[in-house]
Amino acid sequence: MTDWNRTGPVVVEVDGTAENLRVVDYASAEALRTGAELVLVAPYSAHGSYTPMMPEYAPKSSAEPADAALRSAVAHVRHRDGYATELVALAEEGSRLRVLAHAARAARMLVVGRSRSRGPQRLVHTQTNLRLAARAGCPMVVVPLSWQPSLLDRKVAVGIDGTALSAEALEFAFGIAAGREGDLIVVHAGLPAERPFMDEDPECSWISRADYILSETLAPWTGRFPEVKVTRFLSSRPPSAALVHESADVGLVVVGSHSGPLAIDPVARRSVAAMTCPVAIVPHHVTETEHAVTRARAVVPSH
Known part of the structure; x- marks a missing residue:
């Protein structure tokens, strides 16, 4: 991607955790302020959790938790902002890097949460976010999970x-x-x-x-x-x-x-x-x- 769309949607990563809803709050506030569409994206892996030690166990589809996370995030935004913001919810199979970069290809902003990890692990996670920002091509806001307005x-x-x-x-x-x-x-x-x-x-x-x-x-x-x-x-x-x-x-x-x-x-x-x-x-x-x-x-x- 060579540029970013200044009038595109605000895209936010959804992972289903309670802390992630603060990241969604940040993104929804930006979308509401700018009159932009809010796109909620939940990447998921196609690999199930089946193990031969439990032959009778039928794992849930890995898409189901992603769908549940999106439903929770949509309900959260609607409860907070009503229908003032146009919403799109997408669950897509693939790596976090690929899915979010693809979803943000025409975005004005991509919003993700910052890991609570410390030390070298935080630097690794940060470098992953830098790669994501470079691949997406649009500004990416990294929001601490403790953020509040x-x-x-x-x-x-x-x-x-x-x-x-x-x-x-x-x-x-x-x-x-x-x-x-x-x-x-x-x-x-x-x-x-x-x-x-x-x-x-x-x-x-x-x-x-x-x-x-x-x-x-x-x-x-x-x-x-x-x-x-x-x-x-x-x-x-x-x-x-x-x-x-x-x-x-x-x-x-x-x-x-x-x-x-x-x-x-x-x-x-x-x-x-x-x-x-x-x-x-x-x-x-x-x-x-x-x-x-x-x-x-x-x-x-x-x-």
Whole structure:
């Protein structure tokens, strides 16, 4: 997929657990706010639980729990929002990665829950979600299973690095902040790789360059969303640490991520794994111009 559908449905993963209903609540609130269709998706495996030690046991179809989870989720949304939101419920056989990516191919947003696992297992699960976001091609919001609505939901933070990787993340963050009638904190973190000149003050030089990057990057979006109050935040911390610090005071953190089947993005991975608020992973789709620049840099002179 090369782009995402800004006017498509909101797609949410359903797994049948009580905690997952909070993830459904998050998705249904976004669908209601934007007037979008809400698509509930329950992936399931075709393999049954039959064992030769119990020859008389006839296991239920693996589709039945998925159907039951969808019925419960639909009833939950109807009880909460009535018929204000158009609903579609889909139970589909296949891996979680394939089913959710297929369901989100024309979505404006994919919403999934964050695992309660800790340590290395959480990083593994987070990397799986990054692969899912890259394959789906649309912004994917990872919601903690403990999430509840709060006044902090009106505050959004986005990390930018001054490259094209930030383009879709900024668009998504400004759109969410405007829709929630909230504020946006733009975070630019990490010391630059280049060393200052001998007569430059390192700190002042970095601040001036970072401020210039922010001004250039934000100019198109502040003009398009004048109603959004923007606060700039410069930090010499590593980007993931700066974003985790900001996450304590906002309702959503937005990070850009590379698209493609082998998406590996350390900043996004650490951010998703460490934060307690919802995190939106917004894949960057490489343009033809960027492809051309990459190919030009890869050309090695023969002389």
